[in-house]
Amino acid sequence: MAVAIIKLKGLSIIKTKNQALMYNYIDKFFSISETGSTIRTEIIAGATTFLAMSYIVVVNPAILSQAGMDFGAVFVATCLAAAVGCILMGVIANYPIGLAPGMGQNAFFTYGIVLGSGHSWQAALGAVFISGLLFILISVLPIRSWIINAIPKNLKIGISAGIGLFIAFIALKNAGIVVANPATLVAFGDLTQFSSVMALIGLFLIAALVSSGFKGAIIVGMISVSIAGWLVGDAEFKGILASPPSVESVFLQMDIAAAFELSMLSVILTLLLVDVFDTAGTLVGVTNRAKLLDENGKLPRIGRALLADSGATAAGAMFGTSSTTCFIESASGVESGGKTGLTALTVALLFLLCLVLSPLAQSVPAYATAGALLFVSAAMAQGLVDLDWSEPMEYTPAVLTAISMPLSFSIANGIGIGFISYALIKVIRLRPKECPIAVYIVAAVFSLKFIFLGS
Numbered sequence: 109m110a111v112a113i114i115k116l117k118g119l120s121i122i123k124t125k126n127q128a129l130m131y132n133y134i135d136k137f138f139s140i141s142e143t144g145s146t147i148r149t150e151i152i153a154g155a156t157t158f159l160a161m162s163y164i165v166v167v168n169p170a171i172l173s174q175a176g177m178d179f180g181a182v183f184v185a186t187c188l189a190a191a192v193g194c195i196l197m198g199v200i201a202n203y204p205i206g207l208a209p210g211m212g213q214n215a216f217f218t219y220g221i222v223l224g225s226g227h228s229w230q231a232a233l234g235a236v237f238i239s240g241l242l243f244i245l246i247s248v249l250p251i252r253s254w255i256i257n258a259i260p261k262n263l264k265i266g267i268s269a270g271i272g273l274f275i276a277f278i279a280l281k282n283a284g285i286v287v288a289n290p291a292t293l294v295a296f297g298d299l300t301q302f303s304s305v306m307a308l309i310g311l312f313l314i315a316a317l318v319s320s321g322f323k324g325a326i327i328v329g330m331i332s333v334s335i336a337g338w339l340v341g342d343a344e345f346k347g348i349l350a351s352p353p354s355v356e357s358v359f360l361q362m363d364i365a366a367a368f369e370l371s372m373l374s375v376i377l378t379l380l381l382v383d384v385f386d387t388a389g390t391l392v393g394v395t396n397r398a399k400l401l402d403e404n405g406k407l408p409r410i411g412r413a414l415l416a417d418s419g420a421t422a423a424g425a426m427f428g429t430s431s432t433t434c435f436i437e438s439a440s441g442v443e444s445g446g447k448t449g450l451t452a453l454t455v456a457l458l459f460l461l462c463l464v465l466s467p468l469a470q471s472v473p474a475y476a477t478a479g480a481l482l483f484v485s486a487a488m489a490q491g492l493v494d495l496d497w498s499e500p501m502e503y504t505p506a507v508l509t510a511i512s513m514p515l516s517f518s519i520a521n522g523i524g525i526g527f528i529s530y531a532l533i534k535v536i537r538l539r540p541k542e543c544p545i546a547v548y549i550v551a552a553v554f555s556l557k558f559i560f561l562g563s
Contacts, residue, residue, distance in 0.1 A: 131147065134147060134450065135147065138150070138198075138202055138448040138449050138450045139202065139448060140447075140448050140450065143447040143448055144447070145445060145446070145447045145448060147450065149444070149445040149446070150204070150445075150446055150447070150448055150450035150451045150454065151450070151451075151454050152444055152445070153204060153441035153442070153444040153445050153446025153447075153451040153454070154204075154206075154441060154446065154450070154451040154452070154453070154454020154455045154457075154458070155454060155458065156440050156441045156443075156444040156446075157204070157206045157435075157437060157438050157440055157441030157446065157451060157454075157455050158206065158454070158455045158458040158459070159324035159327060159440075160324065160325075160326070160435075160437035160438075160440040160441070161206055161208055161435045161437040161438075161455075162324070162326075162327045162458075162462070163326040163327050163330060163477075163480050164186060164190070164208045164209060164211070164435075165183060165186055165187060165190075165459070165462050165465070165469055166330060166469045166472045166477060167211070167214075167477045167480060167481065168182065168186045168208070168209045168214050168429065168430070169182035169183040169186060169469065170472070170474065170477050171214045171215060171217075171218050171278075172214060172217065172218055172229070172429065172430065174218050174219075174223070175217065175218040175222040175223065175229045175232070176222070176229055177229050177357075177358055177428070178353075178357045178358065179469075179470055180353030180354070180466055180470065181353060181354060181355045181356070181357045181358040181359075181428060182358060182428060182429060183353060183466050183469050183470070184352050184353055184354075184355040184427075184463060184466070185355055185358055185359070185424070185427040185428035185429040186208065186209050186429050187459045187460065187462050187463050188355070188427045188459075188463075189208065189209055189420060189423060189424030189427050189429050189432045190206070190207060190208035190209070190432070190455075190456070190459040191456040191457075191459040191460050192419075192420055192423045192424070192427075192432075192456075193206075193207030193208065193416065193417070193419075193420030193423070193424070193432045193456075194206050194207055194452045194453065194455045194456035194459065195452070195453060195456045196415075196416035196417075196419050196420055197413065197416040197417070197420075197434070197449065197452045198448075198449030198450065198451070198452030198453040198456065199449060199453070200412045200413075200415060200416045201409050201412040201413040201415075201416050201449065202409070202412075202448055202449035203391075203394075203395065203400070203409075203413055203448075203449060203452065204394075204398060204438065204441055204442055204446035204447055204448055204449065204450075204451035204452055205390070205391065205394055205395075205413075205434050205435070205438040205451075205452055206434075206435050206437065206438045206441070206451075206452060206455040207416070207417065207420050207432055207433060207434055207435065207452075208432060208433075208435055208459070209424060209429045209430050209431065209432050209433075210383075210386060210430070210431055210432065210433035210435070211271075211275060211481075211484055211488075212271035212272075212274070212275060212382065212386070212488075212519065213379070213382060213383065213386075213430045213431035213433065214429075214430040214431075215271070215274060215275055215278055215519070216378065216379070216382070216430075216518075216519040216520065217229075217232050217236070217430040217431075219278060219517060219518075220375075220378075220517075220518050220519055220520055221235065221375055224517060224518055225371070225375070227366070227371075227372070227375075228363060228366065230361050230362060230363035230366065231363045231366035231367055231369075231372065232375075232430075233358075233361060233362040233363070233425050233428065234362040234363045234364045234365075234366055234367030234368075234372075234425075235367040235372050235375050235376050235379060236362075236379060236421065236424070236425040236430055236431050237362045237364065237367070237422055237425035237426065238364070238367050238368075238376050239376050239379035239380040239383060239421065239431065240383075240418055240419070240420075240421035240422030240423075240424075240425055240431070241422055242376070242380050243380060243383055243384060243414070243417070243418030243421060243422075244415065244418040244419060244422065246380075246384065246414070246418070247411060247414035247415040247417075247418050248411065248415065259381075259385060259544070259546060259547065260502070260530065260544070260547065261494075261496075262495055262496055262502040262503060262505070262506040263505060263506060263509065263526055263527065263530055263547075264385050265491045265492065265494055265495055265506055266492075266495075266505065266506030266507065266508075266509035266510050266526055267381075267382065267385060267509055267522070267523055267526065268385075268386070268488055268491050269488060269489045269490075269491050269492045269506075269510045270509050270510035270511070270512065270513035270514075270519070270522045270523075270526075271382070271488060271513065271519060272484070272485040272486070272487070272488025272489035272491075273485065273489055273510055273511070273513060273514045274485075274513040274514045274517075274519055274522070275481050275484060275485040275488070276481070276482055276485035276486070276489070276514070277514040277517075278481065279307070279477075279478040279479075279481035279482045279485065280478075280482070282474050282475075282477075282478050282481075283303050283304050283306075283307035283308075283474070283475050283478035283479075284297045284298065284301055284303050284304050285297055285299065285304045285307065285308070302337075302340070302342055302475075303342075303473075303474070303475040303478075304475070306333050306336060306337065306473075306475045306476065306479070307333075307475040307476075307478040307479045307482070308479070309333060309336075309479070310329045310330065310332070310333040310475070310476055310478070310479020310480065310482075311329075311479040311482045311483055313328075313329045313332060313333075313479075314326055314328075314329035314479060314480065314483045315483060315486075317329065318483070326480050326483065326484075329476075329479060329480060329483075330472055330476045330477065330479070330480050331472075331476075333473075333475065333476040333479060334471060334472045334473060334476045337473045337475070337476065338471070342473070343471065343472075343473035343476075344471065345471045346467040346468075346470050346471045347467035347468065347471070348465065348467060348468045349464050349465065349467065349468075350464065350466055350467045351464070352463040352464060352466060353466050355427065355428060357428075358427070358428025358429075359426070359427060359428050360426055360428075361428060362425055362426065373553070373557070374520055374524070374553065374554060374557040375520065377550070377553060377554075378519060378520040378523055379431055381523060381550070382431070382519065382523070383417070383418075383421060383431050383433055384414075386433050386434070387413075387414065387417045387433050387434050388414075390433070390434040390435065390436050390438070391407060391410070391413050391414075391434055394434070394436065394438045394439050394442055395407055398442040398446070398447050400447065413434075417432070417433060417434055420432040420433075421433070436487075441455075489510075492506075492507075492510065495507075500533075501530075501533050501534065501537055501539075504529065504533060505526050505527075505529040505530035505533065506526065508525050508526055508529050509522050509523065509525060509526030509529075510522070512525045512526070523554070524551075524554030524555075524557065524558065525554075527547055527550045527551040527554055528551045528554055528555055530543065530547055530551070531543050531547055531548050531551040532551075
């Protein structure tokens with residue numbers, strides 16, 4: 109049998125001729141050698157990114173199941189949406205970025221759209237699908253750069269931090285650490301109960317592991333707390349491997365007609381805004397770490413990257429999950445040397461392999477996910493340090509945005525308050541031209557929503 113020696117920077121293996129051709133094709137398709145990387149490095153980077161973001165296969169169905177959706181079906185939808193998103197990002201945009209249903213978006217889906225506003229989860233899926241289609245439209249038209257660049261940096265920071273605080277409030281509530289109080293609205297619960305103690309131990313363990321540079325810290329923290337729950341009999345261990353659950357109960361269940369109701373306008377707008385700006389921020393941040401920005405500091409192939417993300421959101425809604433987006437955890441893979449789409453394809457393959465792990469996912473108790481959510485929220489809130497604290501016109505709307513989300517129990521309301529306050533402060537200060545037209549438009553939409561539809 110004909111053989112060939114493959115030599116790709118850091119990789120020297122004797123292979124058959126067909127295997128040699130395959131390796132050369134992969135190297136050329138992803139421009140791996142051109143970026144100074146190797147196939148081995150890209151695969152390791154993909155595994156690293158997957159470990160960093162794998163918690164989503166448990167946390168996402170745990171959150172969406174509270175909206176009335178079947179846990180097992182959403183587990184499958186989460187894995188499929190993540191795999192499709194990673195494949196699109198790897199093949200279309202050739203970036204080392206993993207995608208999956210996003211934190212914040214899933215909280216808004218359950219607590220904002222379904223439980224908060226009383227819409228069905230089918231209508232919420234319809235809204236996610238429509239927002240995905242609008243995002244696709246934005247991605248292929250020149251208006252994408254206008255929208256992304258028009259929103260002030262400080263509002264973007266406020267939105268991201270606010271979502272983090274909202275997630276933290278949900279986690280504290282689910283763990284029983286924060287409870288309702290008729291006199292003070294909220295108060296500490298019984299901090300000696302098992303669920304509260306385990307949630308905090310999980311948080312502390314994850315933070316310590318991340319600080320030490322451990323890549324799979326979140327998933328290890330969740331499993332460790334889960335094992336403790338299984339050993340004391342507080343949670344049920346259902347096994348590790350099994351055939352994937354049926355996705356039928358959530359697959360193609362979007363209620364498009366309900367999503368077109370007037371009350372859903374602000375919902376769709378919020379989903380679109382969060383997805384667009386979260387994606388843009390993650391793309392720039394991760395690619396900057398990977399040194400993939402051009403000489404002008406701009407992101408090459410941004411249209412393709414946005415198209416991959418928006419296509420993943422639309423596909424995810426069809427599978428039966430909330431908005432799919434780029435994960436900042438992709439930075440862990442970049443730190444391991446990932447520079448090309450092969451990293452993203454490796455993440456996709458590992459998400460598909462996760463489909464047989466549904467019993468393990470369903471064995472993770474709520475307090476284990478609460479600890480993970482608290483850590484994720486802390487990571488999201490740290491962006492507040494980048495606010496322009498020297499200018500009240502900039503930091504006031506951002507802080508209002510951040511604190512309004514958990515206190516109103518609504519991401520949409522927080523975004524609305526932020527945009528309205530930013531526009532009004534600029535007008536009162538007699539500097540209306542400093543406020544982008546896009547901000548005035550969004551502020552007007554939310555003002556009409558608050559006036560005629562309420563909060």
